[in-house]
Amino acid sequence: MSSTFDYLIVGNSTAAIGAIEAIRKLDSTGTIGVVASETEHTYSRPLITYFLSGKVAEENVYYRPLDFYDRYQVTRLLGHEVTSVDPTNNSVTLDNGEKIGYKSLLLAAGGAPIVPPIPGIDRPGVFFMNTMDDARRARGWLSHASRAVVIGAGLTGLKTAEALREMNLEVTVVELAPRVLATTLDETASEIVLQTLVENGIEVLTGVAVTAIEGSDDSNDVYAVAIDTGEKLVCDAAFITVGVTPRIGIVEASGIAVRKGILVDRHMRTNIANVYAAGDIAEAYDPLTGGQRVIPILPNAYIGGRVAGMNMAGRAAEYNVGMSVNSVSFFHRPVMTAGFATEEGGNGFRVFKRHDPKGYRKLVIRDGKLVGLILTDDVERAGLLTGMMRAGINIDGMEDELLDGKLGLICLPPEIREERIHGRGRNWL
Amino acid sequence: MLRIKSDPNVCIGCGLCRIWCKVEHSPSKNISKAFKPAAPPTLSCVELEERGCESFASMCRHCEEPLCVYGCITGAMRKDPQTGLVTVDRSKCVGCWTCILMCPNGAIVRDERNGYTALKCDMCLERGFPSCVEHCPNDALVIEEVEDV
Secondary structure (H helix, E strand, C coil): CCEEEEEEEECCCHHHHHHHHHHHHHCCCCCEEEEECCCCCCECHHHHHHHHHCCCCHHHHECCCCCHHHHCCEEEEECCCEEEEECCCCEEEECCCCEEEEEEEEECCCEEECCCCCCCCCCCCEEECCCHHHHHHHHHHHCCCCEEEEECCCHHHHHHHHHHHHCCCEEEEEECCCCCCCCCCCHHHHHHHHHHHHHCCEEEEECCCEEEEEEECCEEEEEEEEECCCCEEECCEEEECCCEEECHHHHCCCCCCECCCEECCCCCECCCCCEEECHHHEEEECCCCCCEECCCCHHHHHHHHHHHHHHHCCCCCCCCCCCCEEEEEECCEEEEEEECCCCCCECCEEEEEEEECCEEEEEEEECCEEEEEEEECCCCCHHHHHHHHHHCCECCCCHHHHHHCCCCHHHCCHHHHHHHHHCCCCCCC | CEEEEECCCCCCCCCHHHHHHHHHCCCCCCHHHHCCCCCCCCCCCCEEEEECCEEEEECCCCCCCCHHHHHCCCCCEEECCCCCCEEECCCCCCCCCHHHHHCCCCCEEEECCCCCEEEECCCCCCCCCCHHHHHCCCCCEEEEECCCC
């Protein structure tokens, strides 16, 4: 064993940073090692589309200041994949054969982009948007491009399309589902986002499958994206943004339990006592469903990493607030969702909606409690609503106030209100 | 550490806290200029909560477990380890508004005056003393000493 750390973290993104900041609050001397396949300074993955367009400079893509690892006394082992985890011997093996030991281990290696089986996907000019390096290579290529096709209308795909449009490219988005953001938004909100994209010059084709990415007669480079209507979308670049999947390959044959992601309990602990997982790789507690789910969003990665770090450093903490939340703007139009946003009533859900020039508001209620929402345009004080969801407050009779956006802390039950205005906000973990 | 304490029992709902917060966020920081018809719009990060004859001011509590900081996609929102204050580095904020969706107090506002960035109470860090507290005529806003764990 070449080295052993008190805390070993696989991954160098949000969950890892959450864990490091929690560990150092409780333990100033224990050794921390970080292993990651990327060699970059820790950066914000959602910002790479902003980096692509040049709206955010490289130094502002970094998630923490450049002296972060020194200040937190973290040893970096970057540019290495973990090929296996051996909980019996408390060690991980790197792609160069080196073994690194640990007292406690956090698996926070995130998700890998899904590679759809499209012929020609490996042509020059086809890019994923998962890493800083993806964005860097795409930027170089796009300096002599004028038309791009984005395959997949999820959050990453649409933010990529927005970035490309801001770079003055002609952009077409192709989506297999009948609408954009189909798993995140309901039909009304999806239509609002679609209109925003179209008004800003993006072409969107839904309900179509890509059959091939073609080159031209005299070049191997991408020349067109062929779709199942028989059309060919001529382009100089194509982006594959059809989702990510937890990198559970690293725990294969280790005895660490997996389903879609690495299964963890409320302490972010796996079935092995000193092995934890957090972020996009983990399948963790969802307070709304009561079960475990992979929810690959940045806030949950940080909170999960923080809970794991606290437990690793000996302070009991629970992951209770990891519901699904998304806030995103397209061409400065804000769209927010939380919880069971796509439910339409039935199955025990009641749905309240209001759609007027101020925006679209939808509330999903179950057993008298708010369990889902969608807001567009008017998103003021939206956290009051997610705060009510997290606290499980009964909102019977408050539906109209909530729908009008006139809610204030003053409407909350006395004990919750007292906690909000005089509490110290310490009881989330 | 110092925090602002809001007392619903003595708040008369005058809204001067919001007025002075707006002054502080105006370009002139001058009350006789900030609300002139030609003055650019300004913002308050204090909310005046009213229902019936009840009222109180609410603003950021600088939480010990700040969900806005944890949800921030850029690292712009941070909690100072020394002062415990939660502040936004506006040069890093891209206006995704995740902090607004995360904050259970509804204490963060959208500032769209010059780009798109989050704006929140920093206890008047630059000014030295919170203007809302200084100008509250009824001591419904006071400074209290708290311990951050």
